[in-house]
Amino acid sequence: MEKTVDVFFFGKKYSVPASLTIMIAMEYAGYTLKRGCGCRHGFCGACATIYRIKGKNELKTCLACQTQVEDGMYVASIPFFPTDKRRYDIEALQADQQVMAQLYPEIYSCIGCNACTKACPQNLNVMQYIACAQRGDFEGCAALSFDCVGCGCCSVRCPAGISHPHVGLLARRLTGKYIVPKSKHLEKRVQEIREGQYDALIEQIMQKPITEMQELYNSREIEK
Amino acid sequence: MLTPEMTESIKKVEETRAQRMQCEPVRMSAAEKDALLKQYHPDYRDKGFTEIAVGPNRGQKVPAELGALLHAESRLKGHAPDPEQIDIDVDVLVIGGGGAGAAAAIEAHRAGAKVMIVTKLRIGDANTMMAEGGIQAADQENDSPMQHYLDAFGGGHFAAKPELLRKLVMEAPEAILWLNELGVMFDKDENGRMITTHGGGTSRKRMHACKDYSGAEIMRTLRDEVLNLGIPVMEFTSAVELCKDGHDRVTGAVLLNMETDDYLVARAKTVILATGGAGRLHYQHFPTSNHYGATADGLILGYRAGARLLYQDTIQYHPTGAAWPSQLHGSLVTEKVRSLGAMLVNRDGEVFMHPLETRDVAAAAIIRECGDRNKGVDTGFGSGVWLDTPMIEQIGGPGTIEKRIPAMLRMYLNYDIDMRTQPILVYPTLHYQNGGLDIAEDSSVNGVPGLFAAGEVVGGIHGRNRLMGNSLLDIIVFGRNAGKAAAAAAKETAPGKLSLDHVAAYAKELEAAGVHSEAVSPLLLPAYARHSRGGAQ
Numbered sequence: 062m063e064k065t066v067d068v069f070f071f072g073k074k075y076s077v078p079a080s081l082t083i084m085i086a087m088e089y090a091g092y093t094l095k096r097g098c099g100c101r102h103g104f105c106g107a108c109a110t111i112y113r114i115k116g117k118n119e120l121k122t123c124l125a126c127q128t129q130v131e132d133g134m135y136v137a138s139i140p141f142f143p144t145d146k147r148r149y150d151i152e153a154l155q156a157d158q159q160v161m162a163q164l165y166p167e168i169y170s171c172i173g174c175n176a177c178t179k180a181c182p183q184n185l186n187v188m189q190y191i192a193c194a195q196r197g198d199f200e201g202c203a204a205l206s207f208d209c210v211g212c213g214c215c216s217v218r219c220p221a222g223i224s225h226p227h228v229g230l231l232a233r234r235l236t237g238k239y240i241v242p243k244s245k246h247l248e249k250r251v252q253e254i255r256e257g258q259y260d261a262l263i264e265q266i267m268q269k270p271i272t273e274m275q276e277l278y279n280s281r282e283i284e285k
Numbered sequence: 286m287l288t289p290e291m292t293e294s295i296k297k298v299e300e301t302r303a304q305r306m307q308c309e310p311v312r313m314s315a316a317e318k319d320a321l322l323k324q325y326h327p328d329y330r331d332k333g334f335t336e337i338a339v340g341p342n343r344g345q346k347v348p349a350e351l352g353a354l355l356h357a358e359s360r361l362k363g364h365a366p367d368p369e370q371i372d373i374d375v376d377v378l379v380i381g382g383g384g385a386g387a388a389a390a391i392e393a394h395r396a397g398a399k400v401m402i403v404t405k406l407r408i409g410d411a412n413t414m415m416a417e418g419g420i421q422a423a424d425q426e427n428d429s430p431m432q433h434y435l436d437a438f439g440g441g442h443f444a445a446k447p448e449l450l451r452k453l454v455m456e457a458p459e460a461i462l463w464l465n466e467l468g469v470m471f472d473k474d475e476n477g478r479m480i481t482t483h484g485g486g487t488s489r490k491r492m493h494a495c496k497d498y499s500g501a502e503i504m505r506t507l508r509d510e511v512l513n514l515g516i517p518v519m520e521f522t523s524a525v526e527l528c529k530d531g532h533d534r535v536t537g538a539v540l541l542n543m544e545t546d547d548y549l550v551a552r553a554k555t556v557i558l559a560t561g562g563a564g565r566l567h568y569q570h571f572p573t574s575n576h577y578g579a580t581a582d583g584l585i586l587g588y589r590a591g592a593r594l595l596y597q598d599t600i601q602y603h604p605t606g607a608a609w610p611s612q613l614h615g616s617l618v619t620e621k622v623r624s625l626g627a628m629l630v631n632r633d634g635e636v637f638m639h640p641l642e643t644r645d646v647a648a649a650a651i652i653r654e655c656g657d658r659n660k661g662v663d664t665g666f667g668s669g670v671w672l673d674t675p676m677i678e679q680i681g682g683p684g685t686i687e688k689r690i691p692a693m694l695r696m697y698l699n700y701d702i703d704m705r706t707q708p709i710l711v712y713p714t715l716h717y718q719n720g721g722l723d724i725a726e727d728s729s730v731n732g733v734p735g736l737f738a739a740g741e742v743v744g745g746i747h748g749r750n751r752l753m754g755n756s757l758l759d760i761i762v763f764g765r766n767a768g769k770a771a772a773a774a775a776k777e778t779a780p781g782k783l784s785l786d787h788v789a790a791y792a793k794e795l796e797a798a799g800v801h802s803e804a805v806s807p808l809l810l811p812a813y814a815r816h817s818r819g820g821a822q
Contacts (some may be wrong), residue, residue: 080611088814095543102696241477263451274438275443281435
C-alpha cells in the first residue's frame with residue numbers, strides 16, 4: 062500500500078498518496094479543476110496556492126503543480142487575484158525613471174517588509190527588483206524578475222498594494238525594447254528579405270524535385 | 286530518493302563521461318533513421334489509430350482518441366441555444382488565447398477591426414507559455430532562409446506544404462524583430478548579437494532564446510500588449526460549435542461559459558481558430574508536456590464545419606520528457622539541454638545516438654533503448670535513459686545551467702535533484718500535433734470561407750515532424766498573418782445569418798455511416814477527477 066497523508070482542501074479532509082503534487086491530489090480527491098490549473102508544469106502561474114501545516118504558524122505560498130503534499134496541510138487555491146495592470150503605449154514610453162513613477166507610483170510606498178520575496182514560489186528576490194524599479198534600474202529589475210510566472214503570490218501579501226508582476230513586466234519590456242543594444246545583423250537580414258533578395262533563391266529551392274531535396278538534405282554541412 | 290539501481294547506473298555514466306566528451310557521436314544515415322522510425326516510433330503502431338468514418342478525410346488514419354472525438358455527438362445536441370439571438374457582435378472573433386491567438390488579435394486590431402478573444406482558461410494558459418528552448422530564424426551571416434527551409438523540409442520528411450514553409454522561413458527574421466520591438470528580451474551578447482544555438486536537425490545555429498523561458502517571455506509580452514490595446518478577452522469561455530450562414534461561410538460561434546455553464550452566441554464576420562494542440566488526449570497513454578486545455582477542440586469544430594485535416598496521423602513525442610521523479614512525469618525537459626551539450630546515455634553509461642537528431646528519431650531511439658535493447662533505467666512506473674546534464678557545466682563552464690536553463694534547474698531542485706552534478710532520467714512525452722487544419726498561405730482554412738486558423742491547430746507547415754523552435758515561430762508568423770487576413774476579409778463581409786445546420790448535417794453523416802457514440806465533443810477539459818465510487822453525472 063502506498064503511503065498516504067491527510068490534507069485539507071478548503072478545510073475538508075482527504076487522504077491522498079504522499080507522492081502527489083497538490084494539484085494531482087485535488088484531482089485524486091475528486092475535484093474537476095477549472096480555475097487554479099493552467100500549464101501544470103510551473104510556467105503559467107495559474108495555480109497560486111496558500112497553505113499552512115497544522116500546528117505551525119507560518120502561512121506559505123506555492124504553485125500547486127510544483128509542490129508535493131504534506132501531512133496536515135491546509136490548502137486553499139487562489140482562483141484569481143485582482144492585480145492592477147496599467148495600460149500604456151510601449152512605443153510612446155521612454156526608459157527613464159519617470160515611467161515607473163507615472164505608471165506604478167505605489168512602488169514608492171514599499172515598506173520593505175519583504176513579504177513579497179518570502180511569498181515567491183520561484184524564489185525570486187521580489188523586493189529587490191521593486192527597489193531596482195524605484196531607482197530606474199530597469200535592467201536590474203528585468204534580470205531579477207525574469208523568471209516570474211505571474212502567479213501573484215507576492216501581490217497577495219503586499220501591504221502597499223503593489224502589483225509586482227506587472228512592474229517586472231514593464232521593466233523587461235523597456236529593457237528588451239530600449240536598453241539592450243539592437244541586433245544589427247537581424248535588422249540587416251529583415252531588410253534584405255524586404256528588398257526581395259531571397260525571393261528567386263527560395264523559389265528555386267521550392268521547385269526542386271523531392272529526390273534532389275533529399276540529396277541536398279542528407280549531404281548538407283552542419284555547423285560545428 | 287534514487288533507487289540503488291539508479292545510483293549504480295549514475296556511477297557508470299560518470300565513469301564514461303570524460304571519454305564521451307572527447308568525440309562527437311555519429312549521426313544516423315537516412316536509411317537507418319527510416320528503419321528506426323518504422324520499428325519504434327508510436328506513429329507506426331497501428332493499434333493506436335482508427336479510421337475516420339465521415340467528412341473530407343473519410344477513410345484516413347487518425348489517433349484513436351482523436352477519432353473518438355470526431356465521431357462523438359455535438360455538445361449542443363438536443364439543447365442548442367437559438368443562434369440568431371446574438372450576445373456578442375464583432376468583426377473578428379479569435380478563439381484561443383495562446384501565442385497565435387494573441388498575435389492574431391494584435392494584428393487584427395491594428396488593421397482596424399473590432400476584435401475579441403475568447404479562451405477556455407486564461408489568456409496565456411497555452412502551450413506557448415511552456416515552450417522553453419527557443420525560436421528559429423535565419424538571421425546570422427552564415428545562414429539563409431533557404432538553409433532554414435532545407436532543414437525544416439528534410440526534418441519534416443519532405444512533406445511540408447512548400448508555400449507555407451516558405452512563408453515561415455522568409456518571415457522568421459521579421460517575427461523576431463517584431464517581438465524584440467514589443468520588448469521581448471532575447472539572449473544577446475553585449476553588442477546586440479543574438480546568442481543562437483543548434484536544435485535537433487538544424488544545420489546552422491539559429492535558435493534564439495530567452496533563457497529557457499522563451500515561450501513564457503513571448504507569451505507574457507503578447508498578453509500585455511493585448512491588454513494595452515484594450516482588446517476584450519473573455520476568459521473561461523470555450524467555443525463549442527462554429528456557426529455558418531446556412532451555406533459555406535462561417536459567421537460566428539456558440540460559446541460556453543465554463544463556470545456557469547451558460548451558452549452565448551458570438552456573431553463575427555470572420556473567425557480565427559487558434560485553439561492549439563491535443564496533448565491532453567494522451568494518445569497511446571503517453572504523458573504529455575502540454576497545458577491543461579490541449580484537447581483538440583479546434584480540430585473538432587473545424588472538421589464539423591467542413592475543414593480538411595492534414596497529417597492528422599503524425600504526432601510529435603518530445604524525446605526528453607521527465608521520466609523521474611513521479612511528480613514531474615511527462616514534464617518537458619527542453620531540447621536546449623542537448624543544444625548546450627548534454628548527451629543521451631543508457632543504463633550502462635553508453636551513448637546510443639547523436640543528441641541532436643530530429644525529435645521523431647530521438648524519441649524512437651529512446652523507445653528502442655528502453656524497449657528491445659533493455660538498456661533503460663527502471664523508474665518504478667516505467668523506464669528512462671540518462672540525459673547527462675553535468676556535461677553542460679564542463680563544456681560551458683560552471684554556472685552555465687543556472688544562466689541558460691534556470692527553469693530546468695528550478696524544476697528539479699524542487700525535488701532535491703541538482704542537474705548540475707547529477708544526470709536526469711528522460712523518456713518521450715506527447716508534445717505536439719504535427720498535423721491539423723489545412724490552410725492556404727493567407728491562413729484561411731481551405732474550403733471554409735470566413736474561417737482562418739493559426740498555431741498548433743494548423744497542419745502542413747512542418748510536414749510530418751516539426752523541428753525545435755519552428756512552433757514558436759509559426760504561431761507568430763501565421764498568427765499575425767491570420768489576424769491581418771481575417772481583418773481584411775471582415776472589411777468586405779457583411780454579418781451573416783447564424784445557423785447550426787452543418788452540425789446537424791454532420792450528425793446525419795455519422796448516423797448514415799453507422800457510427801454511434803455516447804461521447805460528446807469538443808472535450809474542453811481532460812477527465813482527471815478520480816471518483817472512486819462512481820459519482821453524479
